[in-house]
Amino acid sequence: MHFSWFYFVSICKQTSFWAIVICGMIIILINSVNLGTVYGVDSYPATYFIVEELRETSFYFFVIILVFYSGELIWKERSAKLNLIYDASPMSDFLNLAGKYFGLILIYIVLIISLIISGLIFQTINGYYNYDLEVYFYGFFLEILPFLALFTLIAFFAQVMTNQKFVGILVVLLFFILNGSLALFGIDHDLYFFGGSSLGAYSDMNGYGHFMKPYLIIKSYWFLFGLLLLIVASIVSVRGTETNLIKRLKASKHRISKPILKLGLVTVVAFIMLGSYIFYNTNILNEHWTNSEKTVFRVDYERTLKKFEYLPQPKIVAVNLKVELYPKSRNYTAEGFYVLKNTNDTLIKEIHIQKLIEKNVELESVTFEGEATIDKKYSEFSYYNYKLQHPLQPGDSIKMNFKQTFTTKGFEQGSSNTKIVHNGTFFNNTDFPTLGYNKKYELSDADDRADYNLPIRSSKAQRENPKELVNAMSGGDSDGIHFEIVIGTDKNQTAIAPGNLLKSWKENDRSYFHYKMDIQMTNFYSIGSAHYEVKKDTWIPTSGTAKKPVDLEIYYHKEHDYNINRMMESMKTSFDYYSTNFSPYQYQQMRIMEFPRYAEFAQAFPGTLPFSESIGFVLDIDDEKDVDMAFYVTAHELAHQWFGMQVEAANVQGRLMLLETLSQYAATMVLKQHYSEGKVQQFLELQKDRYLEEKRKENAQEPSLALVENQKYVYYEKGAITMYELQKQIGEDQVNLALKRFINDWNSRDGKLKLTTDRYATTKDLLGYFREVAPSDQKHIITDLFESVGDLKTN
Numbered sequence: 001m002h003f004s005w006f007y008f009v010s011i012c013k014q015t016s017f018w019a020i021v022i023c024g025m026i027i028i029l030i031n032s033v034n035l036g037t038v039y040g041v042d043s044y045p046a047t048y049f050i051v052e053e054l055r056e057t058s059f060y061f062f063v064i065i066l067v068f069y070s071g072e073l074i075w076k077e078r079s080a081k082l083n084l085i086y087d088a089s090p091m092s093d094f095l096n097l098a099g100k101y102f103g104l105i106l107i108y109i110v111l112i113i114s115l116i117i118s119g120l121i122f123q124t125i126n127g128y129y130n131y132d133l134e135v136y137f138y139g140f141f142l143e144i145l146p147f148l149a150l151f152t153l154i155a156f157f158a159q160v161m162t163n164q165k166f167v168g169i170l171v172v173l174l175f176f177i178l179n180g181s182l183a184l185f186g187i188d189h190d191l192y193f194f195g196g197s198s199l200g201a202y203s204d205m206n207g208y209g210h211f212m213k214p215y216l217i218i219k220s221y222w223f224l225f226g227l228l229l230l231i232v233a234s235i236v237s238v239r240g241t242e243t244n245l246i247k248r249l250k251a252s253k254h255r256i257s258k259p260i261l262k263l264g265l266v267t268v269v270a271f272i273m274l275g276s277y278i279f280y281n282t283n284i285l286n287e288h289w290t291n292s293e294k295t296v297f298r299v300d301y302e303r304t305l306k307k308f309e310y311l312p313q314p315k316i317v318a319v320n321l322k323v324e325l326y327p328k329s330r331n332y333t334a335e336g337f338y339v340l341k342n343t344n345d346t347l348i349k350e351i352h353i354q355k356l357i358e359k360n361v362e363l364e365s366v367t368f369e370g371e372a373t374i375d376k377k378y379s380e381f382s383y384y385n386y387k388l389q390h391p392l393q394p395g396d397s398i399k400m401n402f403k404q405t406f407t408t409k410g411f412e413q414g415s416s417n418t419k420i421v422h423n424g425t426f427f428n429n430t431d432f433p434t435l436g437y438n439k440k441y442e443l444s445d446a447d448d449r450a451d452y453n454l455p456i457r458s459s460k461a462q463r464e465n466p467k468e469l470v471n472a473m474s475g476g477d478s479d480g481i482h483f484e485i486v487i488g489t490d491k492n493q494t495a496i497a498p499g500n501l502l503k504s505w506k507e508n509d510r511s512y513f514h515y516k517m518d519i520q521m522t523n524f525y526s527i528g529s530a531h532y533e534v535k536k537d538t539w540i541p542t543s544g545t546a547k548k549p550v551d552l553e554i555y556y557h558k559e560h561d562y563n564i565n566r567m568m569e570s571m572k573t574s575f576d577y578y579s580t581n582f583s584p585y586q587y588q589q590m591r592i593m594e595f596p597r598y599a600e601f602a603q604a605f606p607g608t609l610p611f612s613e614s615i616g617f618v619l620d621i622d623d624e625k626d627v628d629m630a631f632y633v634t635a636h637e638l639a640h641q642w643f644g645m646q647v648e649a650a651n652v653q654g655r656l657m658l659l660e661t662l663s664q665y666a667a668t669m670v671l672k673q674h675y676s677e678g679k680v681q682q683f684l685e686l687q688k689d690r691y692l693e694e695k696r697k698e699n700a701q702e703p704s705l706a707l708v709e710n711q712k713y714v715y716y717e718k719g720a721i722t723m724y725e726l727q728k729q730i731g732e733d734q735v736n737l738a739l740k741r742f743i744n745d746w747n748s749r750d751g752k753l754k755l756t757t758d759r760y761a762t763t764k765d766l767l768g769y770f771r772e773v774a775p776s777d778q779k780h781i782i783t784d785l786f787e788s789v790g791d792l793k794t795n
Contacts, residue, residue, distance in 0.1 A: 011073075011103070011107055021111065041626045047135040047136060051119070063176065067172050069104055070155035070159060071155070094235075108144075135202060138202070142199065154229070160237045197215070199211055199212070203598065206421050206424045235252040235255045235256055236248045282413040315477065315479050316478040330422070336402070336485075339399055343395075344394060347391040347393060348391060349391045351388065353384045354436065355382035364404065368399070371389045373386070373389070381441075421598075423530050425527070425528060426527070426596075429524065458709065462652065468651045472651060482517065483521055484517070485527075494529065498607045499607070500516055517607075522645055522748070528595060530593075530594070536554075555591065556617060562619070566634075571592075574635045577673060582736070582743055587606065587641070590607055590608075592609045595610050595612060600615060611637075633667075635671065642662075651760075657766075661722070662766075664716060704786060705722060705763070705787075706786045726770070729781050738770050738773045739769070741769050
């Protein structure tokens with residue numbers, strides 16, 4: 001320790017060191033101004049935001065310190081021409097290197113503490129006093145410091161082996177680049193990716209959750225490897241006048257003392273044992289797929305099963321489930337039944353079931369009324385063919401019972417499943433068995449498809465494609481369901497799903513919730529569970545055709561109450577506007593539920609809006625200078641109860657204009673009604689900036705809105721601006737009249753046109769309604785805005 005302190009003080013006395021530190025800190029603080037920004041709105045300076053920002057901005061600063069001063073310390077005695085005196089002393093080479101190593105570690109610790117103090121000052125200046133020192137500790141001392149410590153061992157090893165200060169520095173820099181590039185070549189396993197994966201994202205709801213244990217195990221594995229490098233470096237380091245590497249290697253066997261030999265043997269054994277334990281978890285208990293293996297699987301899936309894509313299959317018309325969630329062990333069991341109806345004109349002799357392709361998921365049983373035999377020919381793709389003993393006649397239904405389990409075994413390589421977590425479980429029905437071929441398992445990259453001689457793949461089918469006009473979602477295994485579910489979870493958690501809450505109770509030290517939707521809904525539902533606070537209110541209709549009050553509920557993490565009132569006000573204002581101008585709301589309740597920030601989006605399900613904790617909940621909104629994005633995002637997602645839940649769009653080009661662009665328009669009108677035209681223009685300028693930024697990144701030709709596929713910058717950003725321009729040109733009342741007629745004719749429940757056809761609505765239908773309400777001298781505007789690709793205009 002005495003040597004470590006000596007080397008630590010010697011670095012601290014150097015003017016160059018403090019020059020690097022001061023410049024680095026200034027750059028870091030300048031770049032750490034914006035935190036968790038969403039549409040130009042910063043988040044509250046929560047500790048995890050501060051840590052992430054400081055880690056990102058200080059990375060290269062720390063690398064400079066590491067690379068430069070590792071060389072300085074290894075060469076310190078020789079630079080001062082005192083090396084022969086040191087070499088003549090009885091000091092152990094290992095202790096000498098270890099002293100220098102820990103001296104540099106002390107430098108890192110001092111710098112990290114200064115960063116933490118900077119973060120605390122930043123929080124205080126911004127009026128945020130909820131300091132989370134534990135998160136500071138984890139973020140810096142369990143992530144940044146181990147990273148620096150491991151690469152310092154590499155730097156010391158490189159300096160000793162090359163015996164050239166600047167060559168050693170170059171070798172370390174090349175190693176940084178090479179190690180960071182390994183993933184590009186499919187080499188990403190923690191057993192050979194030096195240092196292993198980073199610690200998973202921190203969530204206020206779930207902390208570091210299940211990421212911490214495997215992270216520490218893998219870091220320990222690499223520290224053992226680093227210790228071996230230090231031992232090797234100590235026995236081949238320059239001592240005396242001999243600098244030739246070959247001769248040093250030959251002489252090294254005479255420099256291995258018994259303590260060093262014992263330490264080396266123990267380290268090797270521990271390294272092998274820990275590596276074997278990691279391999280057992282990642283490759284035996286779980287599956288590890290390289291990028292090339294994933295690609296080959298997708299190619300084989302498509303080549304083998306594509307023939308079944310449009311094979312006539314029944315539709316799911318009812319779902320009844322009992323789901324038992326076990327958040328502490330990250331497991332679940334789901335059992336129940338689907339009711340399947342043959343909506344085709346032909347007999348159905350086989351029902352094809354696709355299980356979620358994940359080793360943790362097991363489809364334990366599937367049975368059909370009247371019996372069926374299973375064909376496992378395609379089981380390598382988790383695809384099973386059930387041959388019915390009695391073919392399903394057109395119009396007839398059959399019950400399919402099944403049981404599925406999700407079991408967490410050990411830990412996985414890299415980013416493991418973040419859907420089933422200790423606090424904040426959130427997943428949807430696409431994890432349960434689906435019917436028939438699933439396009440999401442196809443190879444999507446155009447270059448990869450060309451390499452494997454696969455046909456060009458469009459993101460969406462042509463707008464007039466008859467096979468996809470009858471599907472509202474990719475796969476099209478349902479046209480709407482009757483839904484009922486019972487969810488069991490930990491006793492202190494609340495489980496949330498669509499539908500009316502019929503009953504909640506405690507049983508066997510667990511909490512249970514029984515939900516049932518009283519009307520038909522889309523086959524798209526989520527399941528969530530967490531320890532929630534809840535805010536409740538009621539929307540009372542005051543105008544329009546709505547007659548029934550709606551129960552409003554926001555389920556949120558205890559510390560995330562900043563924008564709850566904004567979200568509640570947005571729901572009320574949105575219900576007023578949408579029910580008045582479009583159609584009545586179809587459900588009895590609307591629930592917002594928060595989920596961890598492992599994903600950063602908000603999403604609409606029937607009567608339910610899951611929100612990531614990073615979207616809206618922690619935004620620090622200044623009404624003078626910011627657009628209220630908590631208000632806006634809530635309005636946008638609520639609009640999907642009309643555009644997505646009432647009107648379902650055909651799975652063809654333009655689908656996302658009907659779902660997303662119309663929701664953008666609806667939310668913009670609500671924003672205008674609640675705030676001002678100025679705020680709307682500010683929002684549209686943000687949309688324009690994002691549109692131009694994303695367009696620059698796009699290689700393909702921009703499509704028109706009417707034929708948009710998956711180009712987000714078109715159906716989101718450009719869509720909002722275009723719809724606002726439309727209402728300026730022909731009038732807000734006329735646009736809303738067109739949308740009201742569109743919903744009345746095409747809603748899936750009782751739409752006048754929808755009930756007379758088996759297809760879903762397209763943009764061609766929508767634009768027809770716009771043309772009906774546009775004055776005769778302005779009908780060309782519809783073509784210009786939606787069927788052409790032109791420049792954006794905002795005032």
